[in-house]
Every structure is written in structure tokens, then in C-alpha cells.
Amino acid sequence: MLSSRIATGVRMLTTSTMAGHKLIAVCQMTSSHNIEENYATMKDMIKRAAYRNCKMVFFPECSDFVGRTRQESVDQAIFMDGDFVKRLQRDAAEHGIWISVGSIHEQVDEECLPHTAPVKVCMPKNSNLVIDAKGDLVGKYRKLHLFDLDIPGKVRLMESEFSSAGHHLVKPIETPVGRLGMCICYDVRFPELSLWYRKQGAQILSYPAAFTVSTGLAHWETLLRTRAIETQCYVVAAAQTGMHNEKRSSYGHSMIVDPWGAVVAQCSDEVDMCFAEIKLDYLEKIRLTQPVFAHRRNDLYSLNSNYVANPGESDIMFGEHVISKDTIFYRSELSYAFVNHKPVVEGHVLVAPINKVERLTDLTDEETADLFIVAKRVQKMLEKAHKTNSSTVAVQDGPCAGQTVKHVHVHIVPRTEGDFKGDDIYEELSKHDKKEREPRPHQHMKEEAELYAKYMLY
Numbered sequence: 001m002l003s004s005r006i007a008t009g010v011r012m013l014t015t016s017t018m019a020g021h022k023l024i025a026v027c028q029m030t031s032s033h034n035i036e037e038n039y040a041t042m043k044d045m046i047k048r049a050a051y052r053n054c055k056m057v058f059f060p061e062c063s064d065f066v067g068r069t070r071q072e073s074v075d076q077a078i079f080m081d082g083d084f085v086k087r088l089q090r091d092a093a094e095h096g097i098w099i100s101v102g103s104i105h106e107q108v109d110e111e112c113l114p115h116t117a118p119v120k121v122c123m124p125k126n127s128n129l130v131i132d133a134k135g136d137l138v139g140k141y142r143k144l145h146l147f148d149l150d151i152p153g154k155v156r157l158m159e160s161e162f163s164s165a166g167h168h169l170v171k172p173i174e175t176p177v178g179r180l181g182m183c184i185c186y187d188v189r190f191p192e193l194s195l196w197y198r199k200q201g202a203q204i205l206s207y208p209a210a211f212t213v214s215t216g217l218a219h220w221e222t223l224l225r226t227r228a229i230e231t232q233c234y235v236v237a238a239a240q241t242g243m244h245n246e247k248r249s250s251y252g253h254s255m256i257v258d259p260w261g262a263v264v265a266q267c268s269d270e271v272d273m274c275f276a277e278i279k280l281d282y283l284e285k286i287r288l289t290q291p292v293f294a295h296r297r298n299d300l301y302s303l304n305s306n307y308v309a310n311p312g313e314s315d316i317m318f319g320e321h322v323i324s325k326d327t328i329f330y331r332s333e334l335s336y337a338f339v340n341h342k343p344v345v346e347g348h349v350l351v352a353p354i355n356k357v358e359r360l361t362d363l364t365d366e367e368t369a370d371l372f373i374v375a376k377r378v379q380k381m382l383e384k385a386h387k388t389n390s391s392t393v394a395v396q397d398g399p400c401a402g403q404t405v406k407h408v409h410v411h412i413v414p415r416t417e418g419d420f421k422g423d424d425i426y427e428e429l430s431k432h433d434k435k436e437r438e439p440r441p442h443q444h445m446k447e448e449a450e451l452y453a454k455y456m457l458y
């Protein structure tokens with residue numbers, strides 16, 4: 001099934017590499033609806049990559065299967081702990097090679113939670129997975145931008161009809177070939193994502209793809225090279241190619257682009273593999289001689305993101321208080337949201353910067369933007385959860401304004417008809433935590449935080 005030719009031109013590589021340079025393999029496939037057949041192709045390619053002493057092998061988007069119909073794409077979706085992924089984990093361990101699975105149709109239970117009703121199909125996620133050389137799953141990124149394209153008479157592919165978008169940015173992961181930022185296909189059109197990865201320390205960006213032929217012809221190489229040049233990262237793009245079924249075909253032309261923007265390995269449009277060395281010393285040289293990131297005008301525009309960390313990652317200080325991770329329900333890069341131990345009404349929560357900063361005016365512009373973006377998201381969630389259309393959003397900034405905890409915080413209070421008279425809410429806010437009353441039980445706060453954490457996803 002595999003073509004014996006290795007890549008179209010660019011560079012023939014041998015198994016030996018210069019010290020510190022790591023060989024990677026990129027696999028180009030024509031996945032069908034048949035998961036077994038696709039797996040057999042992958043297994044063969046993994047073996048070939050290992051034989052050449054590659055440290056990591058990259059597969060395209062939908063390496064598990066390409067559905068013939070919308071329904072098939074939903075019905076055949078696989079679980080992370082299912083056979084397909086398990087077998088790849090075994091292969092990685094057997095050959096001692098890292099595997100970028102490209103992407104699978106990930107079956108997810110949480111999409112079926114009752115509050116997402118009315119009766120919606122449990123749409124799979126398009127998930128990029130990384131398995132290490134011991135066979136452990138060490139990375140997962142769920143595609144953020146779904147490809148909905150309808151050019152009459154040319155191409156119609158509506159990914160949102162059989163897939164649901166991810167909700168989170170995922171920090172780059174350490175691999176033996178460098179720090180890897182995981183993206184998928186259509187994500188390549190969103191430079192904010194790749195620049196965010198670069199800011200987080202990425203050295204390699206992976207774009208497993210199944211590009212349509214018409215968009216591939218027009219944009220594929222230009223987009224990949226542009227992402228490489230502006231982030232000064234290696235870009236690794238394993239692609240689907242050829243006819244998957246009567247209705248769907250892909251452009252192919254898998255490629256590896258270096259941080260200078262040069263295409264250092266490329267397949268044509270056949271099922272094939274291509275290889276290149278990742279040279280991090282070369283990458284550093286480029287970043288040093290042209291330090292574009294140091295030249296950014298962060299005073300005029302920013303790379304501020306709404307990165308969401310795991311809210312239960314760790315406790316965080318709030319002034320002199322320790323806020324238990326159990327009571328934190330949302331966490332961005334710079335801010336966090338937690339439930340109040342003495343709420344003025346049900347749903348009264350707080351949003352604060354992660355850095356302990358006393359006054360609003362002492363926050364950086366990035367922290368300020370992030371704080372209020374998070375506050376807005378939390379407000380929206382609370383109004384939905386408490387079925388209302390109003391909120392009080394307040395900052396008591398400084399001692400004369402009623403601030404008791406010396407750490408900036410935004411009070412968000414969902415309001416309902418008749419809860420307070422006139423502006424009495426402000427009177428209540430200024431004294432609610434000074435009254436002699438016990439904080440709520442931890443368990444109560446924990447349950448509330450768990451509920452809000454789920455609501456924040458929708």
C-alpha cells in the first residue's frame with residue numbers, strides 16, 4: 001500500500017543525524033471509514049519510522065477514519081480508552097517512539113450532560129493525541145475551530161454537523177524533539193492560536209490535516225509557511241490525501257517547514273512518508289538574529305488569551321486567605337473565579353487576578369483585560385444558572401471604598417426582582433463579611449463550584 005518513494009525531492013535523510021538534531025517522520029494517509037484498515041497502515045508506518053530511528057512520528061487528522069456520512073462520523077466515534085488508541089499505545093512502547101496520532105473522533109460523555117439538552121446528539125470531539133515512547137498518553141488537544149465551508153458548486157463540508165468544538169487552550173508539551181503546540185487543520189487560519197503557543201514556549205507546531213482539494217490548492221503551503229515564519233517554530237503538517245469515499249477527497253502535500261519558512265520535507269499526493277531533522281540550535285539562531293517577539297508593540301496590542309487552566313489545579317492565595325482549589329470554578333492564565341464563603345445572596349462569587357495585587361490601578365493592562373473578560377464570562381454563566389437577566393458587578397477598591405481583602409476582586413451578584421431595595425445591595429456588600437456569621441461549610445462551597453465549573457463550559 002505504501003509507495004516506496006520517500007517524499008518528493010527536498011532532502012533525502014539517513015538514519016544518522018547531527019548531535020542534538022532529531023529525526024521525525026510525517027505520514028500521509030488516505031483514511032477510509034474502515035478503522036481496522038487505517039490502523040494497519042499506521043502500524044506499518046510506525047514500524048518504518050522506528051526503523052529509521054525517528055524520535056517521533058506524526059499522523060494526519062482523522063487518522064482513525066473518515067466517515068462516509070455525517071451519521072457514520074458520529075456513530076463510529078471512539079473512546080480514548082478504546083482499542084484503537086490502546087493499540088497505538090502498545091506500538092509506541094514496542095518501538096520506543098513518540099506518536100502524534102493526528103486526530104481521532106473522540107466519543108465524549110460529558111457532551112451528553114442533561115443541561116445541554118434538549119435532546120442533542122452527543123457530538124464527538126476532533127482530538128489531537130500524543131503518546132510517548134513508553135505508551136502513555138501525554139497530550140490531548142480538542143480542535144477549537146470547526147471547519148464549516150460551503151462554496152456552492154465547489155465544496156460543502158460542515159464539520160459542526162458531526163463534531164463539537166473544544167473549549168480549552170492547551171499549553172505546549174515537552175517531547176524529545178522539542179516543545180510541541182498541538183493544533184488541527186483549520187486552526188492554521190487562526191494566527192492567534194499559533195502566536196499564543198509561541199508565547200507559551202512552543203518550538204514545534206503540529207497541524208494534522210484533511211484539507212479539501214480546492215482550499216489546499218489555494219492556501220495550504222502559504223498558510224503553513226506563514227505560521228512557521230511568524231512564530232519561528234517548526235511546523236509539522238501530516239495530511240490526508242486522495243479519495244476517502246465518493247464524496248470526499250483531500251489535498252495531501254504533507255510537509256515539514258522550518259522556522260525560517262523553508263519547506264524541508266514534503267509528500268506529493270500519494271500515500272507516503274517524508275522525514276526531516278528538527279534542529280533546535282538552528283531555531284534558536286533564527287530567534288536570536290531576528291527577535292521579532294522582542295519587537296512586538298505590547299503597549300498597543302496584546303497577545304492576551306482566555307487560556308483556561310484546570311480550575312482544580314492548585315490552591316491560590318486571596319490576600320492573606322488560602323482559596324481552596326475545591327472552591328475555584330474557573331481559571332484563566334491570569335485570573336480565577338471562586339465561590340464566596342459569605343455570599344450576600346445565592347450565586348455571589350468573586351473574580352480575582354492570580355497575582356496578589358492590591359489595587360485595580362496596580363494591575364498590568366493584560367491582567368486588567370483578563371480579569372474583566374473572565375468577570376463577563378462568569379456573569380453570563382451565573383445569569384444562566386440563576387435564570388435571571390441582571391447582575392451587580394462591583395469592585396470595592398481601597399479601604400474607604402469598603403475593601404477588606406487587600407487583593408483586587410470583582411464581586412458578581414446575580415440579581416432577581418425585589419431582592420434588594422434600591423441601592424441597598426451596596427450597603428449589604430460593604431458589611432456582609434464583617435457581620436458575625438460563620439462561613440458556609442466547605443462541602444457546600446465545593447458542590448457549588450463543581451456545578452459552576454460545568455456550566456462554564458457552555
Ligand code: AMP
Nearest residue numbers: 321339340341342396402403404405433
Ligand atoms: P471586600 O469587602 O470587597 O474586600 O470583599 C471581600 C469578599 O471576599 C467578601 O465577599 C468575603 O465574603 C469574601 N471572602 C473573604 N475570604 C474568603 C474566603 N476565604 N473564601 C471565600 N470568600 C472569601
